Amino acid sequence: MAVITIREALNQAMREEMRRDEGVFLMGEEVAAYQGAYKVSKGLLEEFGDKRVVDSPITELGFAGLGVGAAMVGLRPIIEFMTFNFSILATDQIINSAAKMRYMSGGQFKIPIVFRGPNGSAFQVSSQHSQALESWYAHFPGLKVVMPSTPADAKGLLKSAIRDDDPVVFLEQERMYGNKGEVPDGEDFLVPLGVADVKREGTDCTVVARSMTVPLALKAAEELEKQGVSVEVVDPRTIRPLDIETIVNSVKKTNRLVIAEESHAFCGVGAEISAQVMEHAFDYLDAPVKRLSGADAPMPYAKNLERLALPDVERIVKAVREVSYLD
Amino acid sequence: MSELKVTPMRPRTESEGASAGAGVAEERDARDRIDPAELREEHEQRHQEQLKQIGGVDRDTLLKMLYQMVLIRRFEEKSAESYTLGKIGGFCHLYIGQEAVAVGCLSALRPDDYVFTSYRDHGHALVMGTSPDEVMAELFGKIGGCSKGKGGSMHLFDADKHFLGGHGIVGGQIPLATGTAYATKYKGTDQATLVFFGEAAVNQGAFHESLNMAQLWKLPCIYICENNQYGMGTSLKRAMSISDVSQKAVGYGMASEFVDGMDVLAVRAATERALERARKEYLPSLLEIRTYRFMGHSMSDPGHYRTRAEIEKYQERDPVKVFGDNLREKGVLDDAGLKEIEERVRAEVEHSVKFADESPEPAPEELFTDIYANPIKPGR
């Protein structure tokens, strides 16, 4: 197994799938000549040429819709948003077209498209450039929503997303592109959509984390182990469809649940998980479910305020201790 | 109904190199061929044009404009330095090379007019009268900043000065400006709105939707495209089907002009003409102001998509230097006068760093202030 970054893992996934299927193409701002704003598409233009790796104008609604149209007649577009903040301009095509096409045509069309790019905060880029949008997209039937947290998941899930026949919103995290990890060799390595992963086993408290909060939760778990608390970290990996069974099974074992997320809490994915756990495992809970989310405020620029607005290891530790009634 | 049977891919023959995108390498080659004689002739012509225009503007205005251009240049140099020192974070887009656009346009305004721009906003804020102290403190993320440290480099705002902001979403400010123009007409005043945006923003729907409404409803908005010929690493030619931005107005029946953005007085004159249309007839205009950024797109851009030669070609027409030289040639200013401006600017910029360093970080409570104008405590 090779140790690579999430950036390289995503690159490999696209490269392998483009080699495998001539209908796969990549379009987005700065993906070709510039090699990607975050260098995720490095070398793809060179290998596949400018028919299949296409620099678009800054026109998100347009190229997202173009992708959906191309998918309607059998191509498999990967549409990169430089960041998902800019996908907000394209939500009409993602939600009104991609998500609904199959249903409203009575099953006559499939839309095998991937919308991908970094989601959530970066470093001090302020309110308009720091938004975690998973709950928006996960709200709509017709879309699948994926959020990897390790290089192996990033590669395996992206390959599955590209091969999937439905629109997939694939949310990366800029802060994590350089994170390293082992990735199984071979072009056949896939991670199925819709399957959660237990990133660390434990017996006293479950922490459900996704994307950026997974490494934080694992660090918190190490810290808590020293304090005598055994934490199980569950990463759903796919937000829709959500593998609630794995989460519920964990809660049935630990009887306590903390949800750590970068996004706002209100109407968020954490709220959904909390509700479903209540529906399926109410009798197993020894404490109310605790959500640890991004601040209920737009992201500020100032470094000290930005730090306060995001979940961190310390606060995850505190939340676990709280639901364990240790303090 | 059955599922659509998709047409299979036709196998490609050897000779087919079907390509959707524009050839990157060929385009770069073409831009590299610069004829020095042709260039010299062009520069001389522009030189004479600016000399002619200097006579038509009063001395105080000329000196103020030069001062503002020097202020932006030195302020931005200091921003770059502070970014390297880690005092500024996030994205930081410098205005070096484009000074003549903000200074020329804004010199023609009245204080009650409204101005919007993109994230490349330091220069506009300074010319609108926001103090260098407040701008630098904002870049440093301090409470003394013009947006209390919450907005940062991309989101400078100054309501008192009618500077309605730096906006981070490409094209996002264009409909907003259309809205202030709508409001001023609604109120029956003769205020104008100026909105600045890059040439890459012209490809957004927001631009086209705005121009149509503005002409349809006769709104006093001046749309100013700062065409620096690149949107990040993508040249205009690789992103737009026609490279003549001013032509975009034709489809909406709107007045438009192409303006040399390295000549601050040409910029001012074109803005004055557009302002007259706006104030007298409530008519919008599109100005395409051709300029060039001397630095990377932002502080984190290595700039491999353009050549040294191309940058140097434009640096020869450095708008700040050219304007200073021409003012001296016409006797508006002597060496001592120029030195005085440089000294004054240096002191102001130094002071801005000191002010920003000393200004406190926003208090933790600030995280939750300014979210609502009327925060409601729910329930009875």
Ligand SMILES: Cc1ncc(C[n+]2csc(CCOP(=O)(O)OP(=O)(O)O)c2C)c(N)n1
């Ligand atoms: C909707 C949207 N898409 C992409 C971006 C990322 N981005 C920021 S600036 C920029 C280039 C814009 O170029 P241009 O409009 O020419 O302005 P310039 O930077 O040259 O002043 C891009 C792609 C963004 N901020 N907003």
Ligand SMILES: [Mg+2]
């Ligand atoms: Mg530009």
